Amino acid sequence: MNHDIDIKKVRINCYRQSKVAGEFMLQLRVPGALIDAKHLSMVQEICERWGNGTFHMGTRQTLNIPGIKYEYIDEVNKFIKGYIHDVDIEMCDVDMESNDAGYPTIGARNIISCIGNAHCIKGNINTYKLARKIERLVFPSHYHIKVAVAGCPNDCAKANFNDFGIMGVHKQVYDIDRCIGCGSCVEACEHHATGVLSLNANGKIDKDTCCCVGCGECSLICPTGAWSRGKQLYRVTLGGRTGKQNPRSGKLFLNWVTEDVVLGMFANWQKFSAWALDYKPEYLHGGHLIDRVGYKEFVKHIFEGVEFNPEAKMADDIYWAENEQRGNMHVMPLSQHKFAGPTEERGYSFAKK
Amino acid sequence: MNNIVKPVACKILEVKKESLHEWTFKVETDIKPSHGQFLQLSIPKVGEAPISVSGYGDGWMDFTIRSVGKVTDVIFDKKPGDILFLRGAYGHGWPVEKFQGKHMVVITGGTGLAPVKSMLNMFYDNPDYVKSVTLISGFKNEEGIIFKNDLERWKEKFTTMYTLDRDQKEGWNTGFVTEFVSKVPFKDFGEDYEVVIVGPPPMMKFTGLEAVKCGVKEEKIWVSFERKMSCAVGKCGHCRIDEVYVCLDGPVFNYTQAKYLVD
Amino acid sequence: MGYKVSFEEANKIFAKLQDEYEIWAPKRFVGRGRYSDTDMIKYDKVNTVEEIEYKEKSDFPAKEVLTPITESLFYFTEDEFIESKATKKKLLIFMRPCDIHAQHHQEKIYLSNGDFTDMYYKRMNEKVKIVMMECTTGWDTCFCVSMGTNKSEDYSMAVRFGEGELTLDVKDADFAPYFEGQASADFKPDYVKENELHVEIPEIPNKDVLLKLKSHPMWNEYNKRCISCGACTIACSTCTCFTTTDIVYNENGSVGERKRTSASCQIKGFTDMAGGMSFRNTAGERMRYKVLHKFHDYKARFKDYHMCVGCGRCIDRCPEYISIAATVDKMAKAIDEIVAEEK
Numbered sequence: 001m002n003h004d005i006d007i008k009k010v011r012i013n014c015y016r017q018s019k020v021a022g023e024f025m026l027q028l029r030v031p032g033a034l035i036d037a038k039h040l041s042m043v044q045e046i047c048e049r050w051g052n053g054t055f056h057m058g059t060r061q062t063l064n065i066p067g068i069k070y071e072y073i074d075e076v077n078k079f080i081k082g083y084i085h086d087v088d089i090e091m092c093d094v095d096m097e098s099n100d101a102g103y104p105t106i107g108a109r110n111i112i113s114c115i116g117n118a119h120c121i122k123g124n125i126n127t128y129k130l131a132r133k134i135e136r137l138v139f140p141s142h143y144h145i146k147v148a149v150a151g152c153p154n155d156c157a158k159a160n161f162n163d164f165g166i167m168g169v170h171k172q173v174y175d176i177d178r179c180i181g182c183g184s185c186v187e188a189c190e191h192h193a194t195g196v197l198s199l200n201a202n203g204k205i206d207k208d209t210c211c212c213v214g215c216g217e218c219s220l221i222c223p224t225g226a227w228s229r230g231k232q233l234y235r236v237t238l239g240g241r242t243g244k245q246n247p248r249s250g251k252l253f254l255n256w257v258t259e260d261v262v263l264g265m266f267a268n269w270q271k272f273s274a275w276a277l278d279y280k281p282e283y284l285h286g287g288h289l290i291d292r293v294g295y296k297e298f299v300k301h302i303f304e305g306v307e308f309n310p311e312a313k314m315a316d317d318i319y320w321a322e323n324e325q326r327g328n329m330h331v332m333p334l335s336q337h338k339f340a341g342p343t344e345e346r347g348y349s350f351a352k353k
Numbered sequence: 354m355n356n357i358v359k360p361v362a363c364k365i366l367e368v369k370k371e372s373l374h375e376w377t378f379k380v381e382t383d384i385k386p387s388h389g390q391f392l393q394l395s396i397p398k399v400g401e402a403p404i405s406v407s408g409y410g411d412g413w414m415d416f417t418i419r420s421v422g423k424v425t426d427v428i429f430d431k432k433p434g435d436i437l438f439l440r441g442a443y444g445h446g447w448p449v450e451k452f453q454g455k456h457m458v459v460i461t462g463g464t465g466l467a468p469v470k471s472m473l474n475m476f477y478d479n480p481d482y483v484k485s486v487t488l489i490s491g492f493k494n495e496e497g498i499i500f501k502n503d504l505e506r507w508k509e510k511f512t513t514m515y516t517l518d519r520d521q522k523e524g525w526n527t528g529f530v531t532e533f534v535s536k537v538p539f540k541d542f543g544e545d546y547e548v549v550i551v552g553p554p555p556m557m558k559f560t561g562l563e564a565v566k567c568g569v570k571e572e573k574i575w576v577s578f579e580r581k582m583s584c585a586v587g588k589c590g591h592c593r594i595d596e597v598y599v600c601l602d603g604p605v606f607n608y609t610q611a612k613y614l615v616d
Numbered sequence: 617m618g619y620k621v622s623f624e625e626a627n628k629i630f631a632k633l634q635d636e637y638e639i640w641a642p643k644r645f646v647g648r649g650r651y652s653d654t655d656m657i658k659y660d661k662v663n664t665v666e667e668i669e670y671k672e673k674s675d676f677p678a679k680e681v682l683t684p685i686t687e688s689l690f691y692f693t694e695d696e697f698i699e700s701k702a703t704k705k706k707l708l709i710f711m712r713p714c715d716i717h718a719q720h721h722q723e724k725i726y727l728s729n730g731d732f733t734d735m736y737y738k739r740m741n742e743k744v745k746i747v748m749m750e751c752t753t754g755w756d757t758c759f760c761v762s763m764g765t766n767k768s769e770d771y772s773m774a775v776r777f778g779e780g781e782l783t784l785d786v787k788d789a790d791f792a793p794y795f796e797g798q799a800s801a802d803f804k805p806d807y808v809k810e811n812e813l814h815v816e817i818p819e820i821p822n823k824d825v826l827l828k829l830k831s832h833p834m835w836n837e838y839n840k841r842c843i844s845c846g847a848c849t850i851a852c853s854t855c856t857c858f859t860t861t862d863i864v865y866n867e868n869g870s871v872g873e874r875k876r877t878s879a880s881c882q883i884k885g886f887t888d889m890a891g892g893m894s895f896r897n898t899a900g901e902r903m904r905y906k907v908l909h910k911f912h913d914y915k916a917r918f919k920d921y922h923m924c925v926g927c928g929r930c931i932d933r934c935p936e937y938i939s940i941a942a943t944v945d946k947m948a949k950a951i952d953e954i955v956a957e958e959k
Contacts, residue, residue: 117652124652170652177686181861182883184845201398202863203877216652220935223847223880224685225656225676228648356735358860362695395692397869400860402890419891427869436695553893581889583860583879587730588737590857591879591886595826595908596917601730613823615830616887616895616905 005070012142014103015073022070023052027062028083029103031092031139032113032131032149039063042083050076060110060146077102092135108138108145108269112162116151123151124216125168125232130259134166137266143273145286146241147266153193153213153235160250163286165237166262169214169255170229171311178226179204185218185227192217214256233311234262239320241287251318256311264306272301276340284338292340357586360395360438365431366413371499375464376429377407377417380437384414388472389446389577389605392416393585395438397427403582403600405468406442407500417467417499443585444604447472447549447575453482456542460489460530460560462552466500468577468604469551474503477510484545486511487537491530491552494520530556534563551577561608574608618803619784619795623665626782629794630664633708637745640681641710642674643667649675650935659709668710670777673755677853677929678715679722681707682740683878685850689736689860690874697874702736706743710775712751713807714758714927717765718853719744721925724918725856736876745788748774750805757928758808759941762815765925766808774805815941817911817922818948825954826912832950835900841936842899846880848930848940849906854923857881881905907943 003022011017015024028043043063047055052067068076078100088094096104111134114120116127127149138145148159150167159165181203189197193215196208214235218227233256240250254261269286276293277284290298295318308314367379386392386406394404394416408415420429431437449472457476459469476486488511492498495517507513514533516526526533530552539546548569550560557576564574578599583589585600592599594614597606606614621629630639641662648656657669658676688700711719719741726737748771760766772788783803786795820826849855859879864872879886882902887895896902914923924940931939 121651126653168652173648177684180685180846180850180878180880182846182880184883203861220650221845222650223845223883223933224850224878225648225650225658226685228645228656229652232647232652354735354739355733356699357732358689358734359697359699395697395862395874397862397864397872400862400874430868438692438697554895579889579893580895581887583858586732586734588726588732588734588856589859589879590725590881591859593909593913596913598730601732613827615827616901 003070010070010073012106013073013077013101014106015068018066020067023066024068024070024073025056025064025066026051026068026076026080027058027064027106027110028080029088029110029135029139030061030063031087031111031135032128033061034113034115034118034128035087035091039083039086042079046076046079050079058110061112062110073102074100088135088139092132092139094136094139096140104140105142107140107142108135108147111135111138112148112157112159114149114151114157116149116168120151122154122216122220123168124170124214124229125149125151125234127151127157127168130166130168130262133259133263134266137263138269141270141273142281143270143277143286144284144289145269145273153215159240160237161240161242161247162237162250163239163241163290164253164266165240165250167235167237169233169235170216170219171214171231171233171256172212172216172218173228173230174205174207175226175228176204178224180224180226181205182223184221184223188217188221231311232259233257233309234259236262236265238315238318239287239290241285243285248320251315251320253315253318255313256309257314258309258312261306261308261312265302268302268304268306271304272298275301275342278342288338289340292338294340297340358393358440358584360393360401360440362436363439365433365435365437367433368431371417371501373496374420375417375499376420377415378431378437379408379413379415380439381412382414382439383412384439384442385409386414386442387446388449388475389468390442390444391468391585391604392439392441392443393582394418394428401583401585403443403579403585405577405579405604407467407470408474409471415471417464417470419464441585443600445602447577447605449475452547454484454545456484456487456546458487458489458537458539458546458548460534460548460550460552460564462491462530462556462560463493463497464499465552465556465577466490469549470500470503472549473507473511477507480510484542487514488512489514489516489530489533489537491516491518491556493518495522529559531559531563534560535567537567539567539569546573548574549576550574554578557611561612571608571612576606576608576611577604578606578611578614579604617786617792617795618801619786619798620781620801620803621784621795621798622781625798626665627663630662632794634663636706637708638703638705639663639708639710640678641668642670642678644669644672665782668777670710670749673712673758673927673929673932675929675933676851677718677927678709678711679718679853679856681709682719682722682744683726683737683856683858683876685878687736687876688873689876692862692870692872692874694870699735702739703743706745707740708745708747708772710747710749712749712927713768714751714760714763714765714925715853716746716748716768716770717763717925718927719746720770721854721914721921721923722856724920729917745772745790746770747772748805750774750776751808752806754808754811755928756812757931757939757941758811759813759815759926759928760808761811761926762813762817763922763924763926765927766811774803776803776805811926813928813941815926815944816948817944818951820912820951821955825951825958826908828954829947829950830904830908832954834946834950835904837946838900838903838938839898841938842882842903843936844882844884844899844902845935846883847933847935848938849880849882850878851929851933853925853927853929854910855880857886881909903938903943907940907947910940911944911947 056064111131113127117123150157236254237250238253363380580592657674910924
């Protein structure tokens, strides 16, 4: 069939090219992965009217509607106006126009979340509420970024494989007078977490505070409420990703930071990306952007104007362990290197071939 | 206000090693226990634990402790002249009045000998108190034998059957105490006898069943229970079995009651 | 005498009472619940009416005021045990009828079991004055009517919480002076007449049935379901078990503190003795032990009433959704089975 379609333009509009010529898959954003169930009938309608009658659950928790013919895209965009309005503008308070054009950009990817403490007994935070707050800071923007929010360090959301992985934690509080020395917390910490608790000779609990991940297993199992959750804080991993070239798990970046720190950081993301790309947006994964800039330089930009809470800890430096799919593929001729920041700030140049 | 859980300081008079793991402490005290009663001994880092009285006399008392489990080494560092803390004596001991003038059959397993030791010595010292004493004492192995001197001495006046569970020892039998119950001439005693069984719960259970099998009436059998206790005065709840508190209603029970006491 | 006082006036009375009394009541601790963003309601000292959580059942019972989870008994040196001091003030405790009954159940153990009186309980108990919190509906886990603990006359004052005001029945003459000049009101506390949950306690006709019930397969279910955490017994209004432990301050263990800490028959190790002996080594056996205590053994000993007061806190607190009410129903069926077989 004779097609003349600007694939890139369609992709930015959140339609993914299909192997079936002329067909596309719409990806509806669900920041925080929780929406009113009423939207499901709308999704079903798109699938049945314009799609191929199937529905796919997006790997980044988007609602995917495959088999939409190119010529229907305008119609579908009109149809999803209400959804985008409800979800992004109303629910997430995103600063964007409500129109018939569909999504303005695919840039910042959908923010993944586990169900969090809205349901999960292990969850430490309301994940979708945080995701919605982050959505309005990173979207709509062409700058690519992958963020996931996990309710606890168990990380069912696989936040660890995102550029930014947010996990809810608490500083646990121990009331020694309520402790009956049953040892349940010791066992739970050993089995489910990092084994930082031990029963001492006086029948009370000792804790190795350095290695506590703040997961709350102790508070969950404690029969007396001797353990309970104190201040709600966050743990953030940085630089995780999947990919054909160099997938890797993120590294612990921030620990025991408040929501203000997390949101302050995301508020700087677009500005940082613009600077790093020399104010010329190009399609580049957020994680690679951080790599290009280098950790020390990155934190300088991303925390501009951010005030850390007293408990907060931040990585002094991060040494990612690359897990290249092909050995040494990150080692390449200088001509193939990519650079971050304005050209004039680049300290050196190299001879042309 | 009278504080029932306040222990009193007692001076250690003598420390005697009975076996590899059992030590007897003789302390100076005016406490007058009856045979089969127990005391609460304060053990630093542990709190308190019930200890049966293994002997007593004017101004002194013996109790035998096993140096295993949670009991800390602190108590085994104690020397004569040092202080220990005690309170008691507690519980219902052996009904010795009932035993008076009868043939006595005493069957013990391991450290179960401790709670009957003072009574056996009373029988030894007062040969006319009972008609006869038949003592069956079993231990796991030679290392576990306690009160060696007493065991030897008792041979003079009692009919004794000493046995090790599996090991061989000169002058001793090999086998569980249950195997020797049928050797007791219950028929010769007429109805004029009482049976005392003390040891670990399985030993008491099977020895009791064996005795009943030999025609012994349940009401003639007496056992002594050992349970964890934190107070000994019916408050802490650790020793409760059904509506019975071992510390208050025991540790000595008649078999007719004991057979229902399943933990 | 009945009175109606505004919260503002009540707070003034609280302030006056505090010269002589510590005021204890259920209080909400935000974010301190088992799950995140949930609260814990437990007894604590209060200064104002607003601090009292009267709309919800507390997670933990009133017994904690009289017998704290950890209590110092003695301070010891090499040759002496010195008694810990009790609080100087009297205790004014806000309790629901179930908790009031529970105190009497506890008294049987602490004050009279084996004719031994526990000094620590007694000295606290003597200081207690009860403010009964009127409870008219209960919650879906309550079965106080089944246990006969829905009503109590044993109080110094009874209180109904209204919007911004308290209505009180002041029976105890000690408290009359505090209410001088307050508006009088005709008030007698109402009580729960029916619960959603009914529990019929089965009779165990004799010892042989009891023995068979103990080994009945019904208890095996709990080997899989119960995690032996002990939350039920800590939440229980009537459980009294404790363990005595020593904390030593110096290396040779001759100077330190003797403490009493709540213990649970549901937690492994409850029966452990030096030398390795232990009893009830499965969750099912421990469950059986607890249930029989609450609905048979206690009454068999004290002849009066069952130990359980039907507060339902064990149901609320069980992280595995084990219901004591459902367990009693299963036990009743098991007893019927055993009795039928015997015939």
